Amino acid sequence: MASDALVTNGLSRSFGHRKAVSDLSLSVRTGEVYGFLGPNGAGKTTAIRCILGLIASDQGRVEIFGESDPIERLTHVGAMVETPAFYEFMSGRDNLAHSARYGGLPQESVAVALDAVGLSDRASDKAGTYSLGMRQRLGLARAILGSPKLLILDEPTNGMDPRGMAEVRQLLLRMAEEQGTTIFVSSHLLAEVEKLCSRVGILDRGCLVAESAVDGDLESLYLRSTAEAGS
C-alpha cells in the first residue's frame, strides 16, 4: 500500500480577521500527481507557504513523508512558490549552485537540472537577463535539484508559451513515471491539470470544497464546487 507523501490536518491561517486557509485537511499519496485548484485568492499559495514553513500556521499539522519538523520535512522536497526569485547579478548556473550548497546537494546536480529544463546553453547568462518563461524554467530547475521525492509547485507554467508549458508537463510526467516523484501542483489552467494530474483538490475561500480523481469533466466539477461554496 502506498504511504502518504504529504498530509495536512486542520491547517488554518488568518491574516487579521480574514481566514486565508481554514481547517485544510488533505493527503497526497506517494507517487501521485495532485492538482491543487481554486480561484484567485482562494488560499492556495498561503496553504503552500504553510506546508513549506515559510509562514507559520495558526492551527493544524503538516507531515511530509511522516516528518512534521518544519526543517526536516523539507529534506526531500523541491519547491517553487509563485514567481521564482534569483540573484539578478549572478548567472543561472551560479544561482543553482548557491541553492545546491544551501540544500547540501552535489554540485553535479546543477548541470542535470539545467539540462532537464533546456537551459544549459543560457546557464552562464545573468539571471537578470532572463525572460519570464526562462525564469520559470530556472525556478523549476532549482526545484528539481537533487531529484527530490516530492515536488511542490505553485503555478509552474506561469508566463510560459504553449511549447514551454508542454515541455514542463512532459518533464513532470517523466519524473513521476520514471523516478516515482510525487507532485503537488497548484494551477489555474484546468486543461493543463487535466493532462498532468491523477487527482485534484479544489480550494475556495480557504476551504477544501472538493477532492476527486481526474477521470471526468474537470471544468464542470470545478465550476460546481466553487459555485456551491460561494452560495
Add this chain to the structure above:
Amino acid sequence: MKRIIKAEAVVLRHRLGPKALLLVAAIIPLVVVIGYSTLASQGESGLQFNGQPLSALVSISGQDAAALALHGRNFFVMPLLLLFIAGQSLASERSTHVLREQLLRPVARTRVLWSKVIVLWALSILSVAVNAVIGLGLGGAVLGTEGEWGPVWWGHAAAIGSDLGIILFGFMLSSVLRSAAGVMAVGLMLLGLDWAVRMGLSALGFMGLESARTMLLFMPGSGLDFYRMEGGVFSIEAFACLVVWSGLVAAIAHRRMGRMDTP
C-alpha cells in the same frame, strides 16, 4: 553551517558593496598618509594657521597617520557601508523573495542569519587588515616610526569588535525593515541620535554633573567607540557596553528571524 557560509560568501563576492568597502578601507589610510607626508614636506613654506606653519601645529608621524586613518574608517564610512551590506543581505533579500528561496531548503532560519553575519564580519576583518597594512605599514615607512604604536595596534584589533556591533545592529534593523536603503537611513539616524545624546551628556559631565558621565557609559555609541582606546588604554566599560548592546540586538535579530513570515 559551513556550506551555508560558503554559499553566502560566494554571493557577497558578486555584490558591489563589499568591493566598495575594501576600496574605501584602502583609500582612507592612503589619503591620510599622502596628506600627512605632503604637510610634512611643506615645512615653513606650507599652510599657516595663526602665523604658524600647520606642520608645526599638527603632530606628524606614522603612528598619527594610522590612528587618524582608523578614526576616519570607523567614524562614518564603515558603519554606513556595513549597514548597507547587512541590509542587502537580509532586508532586500526578504523583499525580493530571494530569502524565501533559501528557506525552501532544509536549513534553520537562524543558521541562515548567522551565516550572513559571519560572512560580513569576515569581510569587515579583511577591511581592518587592509586599513592596518596601509595605515600602519605605509604610514610608518613614509612618516617614520616614532611615537607609541601600542594603542594604534590595539585600536585596529578593537575595531573588529566595533564592526561586529555595527553588523549585528544592521541585521537587527534588517529583520524589521524591507530595504537596504531603509536599514542604512534608520541605522544612521539612530547612530546620529546616539551621538547627539552623548555630546549632550559629555557637556553635562564637563559641567560637573556626575550622573551624566555615568549615563554616557551605557550609551550604545560608547560601546561602538571601543576601537578608540581613549588614552591608549583598554576600556573595560566600553568593552562591556559593546558586548551588552551587541548581545541585545543579536537576540532581537535571532528572534525575529526565527518567527517572521517570509513573503
